[in-house]
Amino acid sequence: MTINSVSDEVKNRQLIVFPCAKYSAMLDIVLMGLNHNTAPVELRECLAFSKDEIADALEAFKRCPAVREVILFSTCNRVEILMTAENRAEAVEAAKEFLSRVKKVPKNEFEKALYIHDGDEAVRHIFRVASSLDSMVLGEPQILGQIKDAYRTATLKKTSGVILNRLLHRTFFVAKRVRSETGIGDHAVSISYAAIELGRKIFGTLEGKKTLLIGAGEMAELAVEHLIRNRAGDIFVANRTFERGLEIANRFHGKAIRFEEIENGLQYADIVISSTGAIDYIVKGKQVKGIMRRRKNRPLFFIDIAVPRNIDPEINRVANSYVYDIDDLKSVIEENIEDRKKESLRGERIVDEAVIRFRSWYESLDVVPTIVALRSKMEMIARSEIKKTLHSLNHLSEDDYQAICRMTNAMINKILHDPTIFLKSNGHHGNASIYLDITRKLFKLDDEN
Amino acid sequence: MKIVMIIILLFYLLSTAAYVAYLFVQKNYMQQAGRCMLTVGFLLHSLIIGYGFVQSGHIPVRNLHETLIMAGWAIVCVFLVFQYKYRLKILGIYAAPLSALVLFIAYQMPGEPVPDQNLFNNFWLISHIVTIFIGEASFALACGLGVLYLIQEHAIKAKNHGFFYRRLPSLELLDTTGYASIVVGFTMLTVGLITGFVYAKSVWGRFWDWDPKEVWSGITWLIYAALLHERLTVGWRGRRSAILSIIGFAVLLFTFFGVNFFLKGHHGEFTRW
Incomplete structure (x- = not known):
């Protein structure tokens, strides 16, 4: 009985630990999409996804080995697929295949309208889109909500992981900043x-x-x-x-x-x-x-x-009476659009800054999987040792068992504390990879997965 | 005394700078800073007026120097009250430099009080002075609001939505605030004139003397009375009301200074330097 509950707990732990361990190698962020500038409306409406279709699409991507994480969003002006993958080309190819298959449009018909960004450019693109710097009507507020919806769907379907979670949270933050710190959304444009x-x-x-x-x-x-x-x-x-x-x-x-x-x-x-x-x-x-x-x-x-x-x-x-005719209103709007354009330059600056910030987080990421792998190895050892020991200690109560588990966890935390700090610190003058390599060899982490 | 005045002037100038910055950059904290500076300056300002009162036993309006100090104080006082009531932040761009200017001119004036004056320091005199100054400051504010109204109205009518259009509040707010300040000003002026009459009666035995100051005060009162009457009956609001409050203030300035400089009368000594 006790042992069963041990292994249950262990199983739960495993679930929490292993998705992270998936990122043992550095992943690429890839974005593939088309928008009002690259594709005519006839094509955009053929490729657009409804909310339910997005959920189904994410399910389908889950089964695709080339794509690790994915978020898909579709508005009347754009369809974008944001992914992380070990191999960029494979992921893009898979996404194209998928679009063609699901939307029943031959690949060659939409391939020319596609843009493909990776790394910083992909990050910049999603930041710009969410901040409405890439919109047809500059500064229109709906796009952020649409991306938020898409992200919610992705989290429900569990297709968004460490990298995209972080990226999307940064995206929302950047979009909010652009909106509040620049006048991009000020003054009517209709x-x-x-x-x-x-x-x-x-x-x-x-x-x-x-x-x-x-x-x-x-x-x-x-x-x-x-x-x-x-x-x-x-x-x-x-x-x-x-x-x-x-x-x-x-x-x-x-x-x-x-x-x-x-x-x-x-x-x-x-x-x-x-x-x-x-x-x-x-x-x-x-x-x-x-x-x-x-x-x-x-x-x-x-x-x-x-x-x-x-x-x-x-x-x-x-x-005390005021008359505005259609031309007057139009010229008001034109002025406002000009203003928004000016403000968008400030928005671009905020985006640039955020891209650099995100990159530095992203680059530190290869440390994270090492630490995670190290911890999961420790936990595995502890788990099997507890199991062995408890076999011969049937007289222990549930409370005693819990206490032993807690003690083991505390020991793991204490043991890993210094190495973790060391690996995370930036004191290696750019040689972080050496220490990561040594750590992986010392604990034989790479054979584990 | 001089040093305190410089400090007050400094606060008013800082406040002006904050409001100018607010006009251009439109960050709310600038406007708050402007208001804080103005409030601090105002408190010091109240202190030196109180000090002058205690020291001499007279309300300190015995020469142009003191009169202007009082006028500057009244402007800030009225502005702070209106700003609190109507949240018309942008008006600081008018009130802060105006009070700084008035105080600066006061600073330039020699400060020795005229020694021998037949003033009877009674309730009527003090009420007369305080209400008249508050009334005049309200009219000064109404004039500023009138100018802002005209700027904003012109922007909307000419369909030229530039710098000021974006920064100034709605016509409605400018108009109602202007109206409110005229109502306050008019009430105070009326009370001020009545208490003045009563004081004149108690000291000189006559209510009305056909003194130029009295006559011009009467004219000022009539202008504002006409403005209020027309507003209530046929709805003189907006542009017309704005223009009249500017004209009214011009007449008021003449009553305040011009009469004393160009005409002779029994208020002459208060603006002598």
């Missing part, structure tokens, strides 16, 4: 969001601000959604056909008003978004002057997304 930002500069908070939506369109509705998310107040919808207006109003839990009531509605609304197909101005300068008096000059913000314009640009000259 029309609807730029309008919302402007609204904030005028009203301070959008909470409780009433919106009048004239006509409907994708961009206008997107802006309304942003407003709702910012807890804006009532939404009125005016449409040429009242029924259609009613439909849109229902979607936003707003109120439909008749097209003729717009002037009246301007008295209550704070934000007016218009995108109708009208050829003439729907709201004219003269009208607004009168309305501003009735509103006691509370600010009124017109967002004119329509082409041709719906809102008389003269209104911008009326005190």
